[in-house]
Amino acid sequence: MSKLIRLFLILLLVGCSKKKNTVNRDFIEIDKLISLSQDQKLAKNAKKIYADSVYQKLLKKKTDSLSRSRYFSLANSYFTLYELEKYKKVSELILESSKDENDTINIAKAQLYIGDYYFEKTQNDSAFIFYRNAEELFSKLKDNKNLAKVILYKAYILLYEKDYLGSETETIKALNLSEDDKTFKYECYVNLGSSLSGLENYDKALEYHKKSLIQCEELKDKSFYEASKAQSFNNIGMIYLKQENFKDAELNFRKGLGIKNIDKIHSLIYASLLDNLAYAMFNLKDNSSFKLFSEALKVRDSLENTSGIIKSKIHLAEYYLAENNTVKALILNKEAYSLAKKSKFHGDVLKSLKLFSKLDPLNGLTYSKEYIQLSDSLYKVERESRNKLARIEYETDEIIQEKEVLTEEKKLIFWSSLIIISFSVLLYIILYQRSKQKELVFAQEQQSANEEIYKLMINQQLKVDEVRTAEKNRIAKDLHDGIMNKLTSTRLNLFVLSRRRDEETIQNCINYINDIQNIEKEIRSIAHELSDDKFTQKNSFRSILKELIDDQNKLFSAKTEFDLDKKIKWDKIDASIKMNIFRIIQEALNNCNKYAQASKIEILIYKDDLENFVLSIKDNGVGFNTNKKKNGIGMKNMSERSESIRGKFKIHSEVNKGTTILIEFPVI
Numbered sequence: 001m002s003k004l005i006r007l008f009l010i011l012l013l014v015g016c017s018k019k020k021n022t023v024n025r026d027f028i029e030i031d032k033l034i035s036l037s038q039d040q041k042l043a044k045n046a047k048k049i050y051a052d053s054v055y056q057k058l059l060k061k062k063t064d065s066l067s068r069s070r071y072f073s074l075a076n077s078y079f080t081l082y083e084l085e086k087y088k089k090v091s092e093l094i095l096e097s098s099k100d101e102n103d104t105i106n107i108a109k110a111q112l113y114i115g116d117y118y119f120e121k122t123q124n125d126s127a128f129i130f131y132r133n134a135e136e137l138f139s140k141l142k143d144n145k146n147l148a149k150v151i152l153y154k155a156y157i158l159l160y161e162k163d164y165l166g167s168e169t170e171t172i173k174a175l176n177l178s179e180d181d182k183t184f185k186y187e188c189y190v191n192l193g194s195s196l197s198g199l200e201n202y203d204k205a206l207e208y209h210k211k212s213l214i215q216c217e218e219l220k221d222k223s224f225y226e227a228s229k230a231q232s233f234n235n236i237g238m239i240y241l242k243q244e245n246f247k248d249a250e251l252n253f254r255k256g257l258g259i260k261n262i263d264k265i266h267s268l269i270y271a272s273l274l275d276n277l278a279y280a281m282f283n284l285k286d287n288s289s290f291k292l293f294s295e296a297l298k299v300r301d302s303l304e305n306t307s308g309i310i311k312s313k314i315h316l317a318e319y320y321l322a323e324n325n326t327v328k329a330l331i332l333n334k335e336a337y338s339l340a341k342k343s344k345f346h347g348d349v350l351k352s353l354k355l356f357s358k359l360d361p362l363n364g365l366t367y368s369k370e371y372i373q374l375s376d377s378l379y380k381v382e383r384e385s386r387n388k389l390a391r392i393e394y395e396t397d398e399i400i401q402e403k404e405v406l407t408e409e410k411k412l413i414f415w416s417s418l419i420i421i422s423f424s425v426l427l428y429i430i431l432y433q434r435s436k437q438k439e440l441v442f443a444q445e446q447q448s449a450n451e452e453i454y455k456l457m458i459n460q461q462l463k464v465d466e467v468r469t470a471e472k473n474r475i476a477k478d479l480h481d482g483i484m485n486k487l488t489s490t491r492l493n494l495f496v497l498s499r500r501r502d503e504e505t506i507q508n509c510i511n512y513i514n515d516i517q518n519i520e521k522e523i524r525s526i527a528h529e530l531s532d533d534k535f536t537q538k539n540s541f542r543s544i545l546k547e548l549i550d551d552q553n554k555l556f557s558a559k560t561e562f563d564l565d566k567k568i569k570w571d572k573i574d575a576s577i578k579m580n581i582f583r584i585i586q587e588a589l590n591n592c593n594k595y596a597q598a599s600k601i602e603i604l605i606y607k608d609d610l611e612n613f614v615l616s617i618k619d620n621g622v623g624f625n626t627n628k629k630k631n632g633i634g635m636k637n638m639s640e641r642s643e644s645i646r647g648k649f650k651i652h653s654e655v656n657k658g659t660t661i662l663i664e665f666p667v668i
Contacts (some may be wrong), residue, residue: 030057030070037077044081051077055090063097068106075113088117108137112150124157131157148177148184155191164198171195182218186228189215193235202243209235227266230256234273241276246283253277263299271299271308279315282322290319310336310348317355330359541570541578548586549603556593558619562603568613577665580641581605581615587634588617588661596621596659608664615663623653638663 036042037050054074061067071094078087095110097103115130131154138147155170175188189212196205213232219225233256240249256262256273263270278292293316300308313336320329333355340348542564552560570578585603592598598621608614635651638661642649647665 026057026061027066027070030054033057034070034073034077037074038080047077048081048083051081051083051086055086063093064101065103065106068094068097068103072106072109072113079116084117084120088114091117104137105141105143108134108141108143108146111137112146112153115150115153119153119157122160124160128154128157144177145179145181148174148179148181151177152184152188152191155195159191159195159198162198164195168192168195168199182215183222186212186215186219190232190235193239197239197242202239206236206239209239226259226262227269230259230262230266230269230273233259234269234276237273237276237280241280244283246280250277250280250284253280267299267303268305268308271296271303271305271312274299275308275312275315282315282319293319306339306343307345307348310340310343310345310352313339314348314351314355317352317359321355321359326359329355333359541573541582544582545585548582548589552589552593552601558592558596558598558601560589560601560603563605565606567607568605577645580645584615584638584641584663585617587638591634592619592621592659596623598622598658612664612666615661615665617661618658620658623655623657623659625655626651626653 033050033054037047037054039047042050051074054070054077058067058070058074063071071090075087075090075094078084078090091110091113094106095114098106098110111130111134115127115134118124118127118130131150134150135147135154138144138150151170151174155167155174158164158167158170171188171191175185175192178184178188189208193205193208193212196202196208209232213229213236216225216229216232219228222228233252237249237252237256240246240252253273253276257270257277259265262273274292275296278289278296281289281292293312297309297312297316300312313332317329317333317336320326320332333352337349337352337356340352545562545564549560549562552558589601592601596619598619600620602616602618604614604616606614606616639649642663642665645665647663650662650664651659652662653659
């Protein structure tokens with residue numbers, strides 16, 4: 001019998017091993033096909049055949065975690081091949097299977113992939129919905145890498161819809177979440193530069209595009225390093241064009257074109273650099289710009305880059321207009337206008353209409369009317385798009401909140417039911433045994449309470465004794481190490497008077513007699529410490545504040561100045577008020593040192609016309625938006641200390657305009 005059992009187990013293990021090997025062989029074959037579908041050396045059609053083969057093989061398999069990872073790789077292959085419909089189909093398949101198995105991480109990734117599909121199709125509202133759903137899931141999973149990525153993609157949509165402020169805000173949020181991803185930082189800097197350019201904050205836009213150029217140097221090992229660097233030079237040059245700084249624009253476009261093989265690495269960027277360089281040279285009255293305009297148009301024609309062709313033709317039309325060749329300029333501008341209108345590039349339509357009014361003054365009124373009508377229409381569409389995205393954000397948050405409420409309600413119902421059932425079962429037992437156990441439980445509780453009270457009393461006494469002993473030791477050490485040593489030294493030095501009393505000896509001993517006064521001061525100092533009230537001493541408050549300001553100026557770069565109204569008699573002011581003023585100033589300086597980046601801080605204490613005291617703390621730092629920023633612990637402490645002395649706490653701050661804190665309080 002035992003032999004039969006052993007034989008059965010061996011056959012079972014062999015069968016399982018064969019099955020496992022078959023599965024592994026299948027996935028090895030699929031992985032090879034995926035690798036071939038992404039091989040840059042192969043032609044596009046060959047890669048498509050390999051990708052389709054992967055899809056057919058995966059369909060025959062059970063959709064589990066192993067196959068889902070291959071589906072994601074397949075989706076990436078289709079996206080690279082720009083087979084967007086197949087990409088979407090695979091992504092939706094992943095989403096459905098992930099939902100069936102409650103696989104949250106892959107649900108989130110699939111939502112992100114589908115969002116990419118709609119973004120590529122410029123269906124921004126649909127893309128925004130999927131990105132928002134993915135963002136919520138990645139946030140719950142604390143997957144900061146993917147969360148940062150999806151927030152940046154939302155920022156791209158907001159930039160496209162000309163919500164530049166929203167795009168800037170989302171990009172900063174993504175940048176703060178990024179985990180030292182060098183490529184991601186580059187993308188964030190580029191988008192911040194574009195957003196700030198849209199807000200016409202060209203200096204700040206330039207700063208971020210230059211940051212992206214510096215960040216490029218961290219990407220030297222990447223295949224897209226040269227293209228990224230060329231794009232950064234192009235972006236910087238574009239900002240200089242908008243600032244009409246044509247010389248710096250020309251310099252940066254030339255740097256971009258100077259990158260080795262940029263015409264072969266990325267023809268679109270090469271064409272853009274050529275056209276932009278030509279435009280900068282044209283504005284600098286350099287006639288050789290015509291050759292570059294023509295070359296850029298030729299490259300864009302070969303690439304069938306519609307938006308680039310329109311820009312090139314508009315620039316050439318401007319060139320011919322400057323050369324007084326109105327006929328040629330009019331032909332090129334009409335071609336650009338027709339192509340822009342057909343392709344629904346409304347911004348370029350506006351540019352061509354604006355140029356028509358210069359080229360064809362007789363029909364200028366007609367062109368102007370069309371320009372105004374289109375401009376108003378575009379503004380309305382952009383506003384509606386931004387409002388739509390804001391509604392999607394709001395409604396998605398509402399749905400999430402409703403789901404959370406329903407989940408909480410379900411939990412509440414479940415636990416309530418469980419408690420009621422448990423209570424019903426236990427109620428009989430409790431009532432049955434209650435009479436017998438009541439006295440015993442009471443006695444045990446009483447004993448336990450007594451023991452607890454006794455322990456608390458012992459612990460409290462121990463703490464009191466510890467504090468008392470520590471304080472005694474400190475005072476003893478101060479008396480022994482300081483005063484007793486000095487008294488002993490003085491006594492020994494004065495002892496010589498019992499032996500000699502000549503004039504020289506007496507003169508030497510006078511100095512030691514003076515030391516007795518210093519010892520007296522030290523004893524008084526210890527007595528003051530025991531009273532724990534350094535703020536009650538006359539004129540001490542001014543010196544305490546001076547010491548605080550001196551330390552501040554030594555330790556920090558900001559120059560701190562303070563001025564106290566000489567009319568204020570600090571010795572007559574309650575010590576608690578002085579202590580609270582001191583702590584408020586301390587906290588304000590701490591905040592300045594941490595956050596303000598200030599070069600100057602001014603502290604004033606004076607009396608106003610109503611004889612109220614006013615404390616003013618002002619810095620020239622970066623400031624902040626008081627409507628958006630939440631009060632931290634430091635701000636709360638300053639406010640509470642102001643209230644404790646019946647003061648009114650006010651704070652005024654603006655971004656890049658510094659911060660002012662004002663506290664008005666009566667003398668109590």
